[in-house]
Amino acid sequence: MPIHEKSLIRPENLQVHEKLEVEGVDVSGHWSTFIESRVVTDYNEAMEDEIAALPGGEYIHRCWQCGSCTNSCTVHALNPDFNPRYWIYLIRMGMESELLRDKEIIWQCVSCNKCTYACPRDVVPEGVMKATSHWLELKGHTPKSHSMIFDEIFSEQVFKTGKIEDGRTVRRFFKRTGQALRQPWLEEMVKRLLRNLPIGMLTRMGMANFITPKTKGWSGARDAIEEYVAEQESHHRQALRLDDLVEAARKEL
Amino acid sequence: MSEKREKYKEVAYYPGCALEGSGHAYNRSTKALGKKLGLKLKEVENWNCCGAMEVKNIDPKIQTYLSSRVMSIAANKMNMDVVMAPCNGCYHNLKKAEYDLANDQKSVDVVDKISKKAGHETYKSGQVETIHALDWVKETIGEEGLKERVKNSLDGVKIANYYGCMYTRPRHIFPEKDAGAGSESTSKPHFMDDLLEAAGAENVDFPLKTACCGGAHTLSDCDTSTKLVANILQAAEAAGAEVIATECPTCHSGLEMHQIRAEKTMGLKTSVKIIYFTQLLGMALGLKPKAVGLHENISDSFDFVKTKGLA
Known part of the structure; x- marks a missing residue:
């Protein structure tokens, strides 16, 4: 390269x-x-701690800037601006305005874990990318990425029923992101899929639209998971001082 | 080796959500292969989603809990000590949960708290061993056993073996890999190569065995995924492959979908077939294409398998 x-x-x-x-x-x-x-005078000294408080960001402080993450990165090979090593540096330095220049692409990490495999300090750069994307969204620097919307739709379904049905997840994703389901490549895919499928299979697939797959006796797990998620969200709000941000914005208005 | 040979003959089978939907061909072919080989699969009772990449992104500890519940049922309800998961995502997540529960007290506490509220026994690390479908066939039947059983040799079928990300990375959650003779390698995996070669196939020298297909963003960042898949398809064809053998439903459908999308949006037409390794092995052992769910693939390989004498 x-x-x-x-x-x-x-x-x-x-x-x-x-x-x-x-x-x-x-x-x-x-x-x-x-x-x-x-x-440079506009350091955000709190940024590293805030990102470290989000899941995945815990080990950012271990980085010694060797660059193995960027060197092994799948997305970097497609777009040289995608640079985990540099972003980790900026976050640790508190150079928020520099980081924000790349805010539109950080969520594109594909979680292939090549960085985590290559990292000699166990920083888990893949986790740092996820934490940074969450941080950007929670702080209002970026709208929710399509990836985040997909994760939410998927997780909602798992928390509620214990399982997912992939057709339903896909349809909800297209709906919530305002994309048309009728795209030439998707139609071609369905056409090719239907070519060899017998009627029985099609009926089974059609039924899956009406019968949600469920794990039996899930309500206890559902309640416990939802309680834990709410607890974590409140920790994150505190760590990122989101209520202060909202308050400050209200005063300005 | 022989200890595993006996141990893996009867395992708890965890298909996971994808194998009940878009990856049904993998489910069908895995079960058919097990039956043909005399291996017993006992499906994990009333299983749930492993948490996948998506729940991990929302909260990694919930993913750990979800995976631990599956292992808890296998161990505490079914009295099994091996869980076999053919899906790379499920396999990876169960391994990751096992690692976290053995090494991170916070994860242990969260899992215990949720398990108690959910009303089932908390999974304790070490209760089960999680294996992939590749380990399962490799250890129980192995290359020699396959050679004895082959009816339709894969002779003349040129294959690129594609393992993807989740089967090998990160290394620390797979302590049994890179562990000397007979073990799987995380940098150059070879279990699938070994099995298909034993069934007669000609494996090509494929440089992108563990490259990423962009599966995590297969719908949320289509352009990136299409480019990554296009790389894989083109590299396979350049290496002389007629087939890409897969061992993960997310990789498999990603390759199939973006093969079409590359054709429609980039004008890049590739003809390499995408077939699960369990389908290839099944046909080599004499199972009919439909018995291994070839009709459930999007990538149409009926004519291809006929010309190769597999149908």
Whole structure:
């Protein structure tokens, strides 16, 4: 894989004077190009602790920046901006505004666990990616990603009945994300699936739409799980000071 | 080896949700294969979802609980000491729960609290051993046993063996792998290669055995998944494979779906067939294509198996 060169000079930090004369010499245009100096002052010192308080982020402090995670990363190979090592660095430094530049792609981690396999410090970078995506959503920096919506639909069903039925999960996902089910590739897939299926199978599949698969006697487990999840959510709200955020926003309004 | 050979002959069978839906062909072929080989599968009674990737993302400890309940039933209700899960996701999650319950007191406490409220015995680490369908066939029948039983050799079938992510990563939840002679490797897995080769197949040198198919985002980030699957399909074809053998329902349907999507959205047409290893072994042992659920695959390989003398 080629080494990814990243320009450290951003266009918005370049200054060019259309008309500039210095000691009688005209240095207009690109002769006067310089980079605006920047002193970082906007650290968010709480960011590492907040992300460490979310499931998966617990071991972020162990990172020593070797880069094995990024080097092994499936998504990095498709998009060089997807850089777990760099994000872990930013989080530990508290450089929130830099992290937010990549906020739209962090959720794309595919959980292949190549990073966790390669990491010599047991940071569990895959977990850190999940915790960071949750943090971005909880703090209101990004809307819920499609991945998060899928996880929620799936988990709701498991918590309620103990099992999932995949057709139903898919339909709910498309509905909740406002996507049409009639997409050419999906239709082609169904067409090919139906080609060899006997009638009996089709009836069985059709019935699954009406009869939800269930684990018997699940209500005890359901209540216990829901209680635990609510408890955890309240811990996370506290750790991320979300109520303070809401209060501050209310005052501003 | 021989100890496992006896131990795995009768196991608690945990199909999981996918095998009752999109991965039904894997369920059918696993059961048919077991029957053909004289191996006994006792389905885990009243099982629940293992938690999959999705519940793990919401809260990892709930996933640990869900997986522990399955193992608790196998151990405490059915008196079994081995759980066999053909789905990589289920297999991975049960292994992960086993690891967490052996090493993390917080997980033990959460699982105990929820189990008591749910009204069943708390699973204790070490009560069962979780194995994959590959371990099951490899240890009980093995290459020699398969060779003796083959009716329709897979002779002339060129196969890329695809194991995916969850079967090997992360290493620490699979203490029995990378453990010397006879054990599975996490960097270059070979159990599926060994079994299919014993059934006569020609395994190609496939570099993406443990690459990711993007299964976690197969619907929520379609473009990424299509690109990842396209890589796998093209690499398999470049290596000369006619078939990609799979051992995970999420990988399998991901490959099938995105093979079509790559064709429709990227104009990339590939013809490599996607078939579960249990289907291939079943047909090699003389089972009819329908008996191993070939009709339940999206990737249509009826004509292909006929030309190879498997139908």
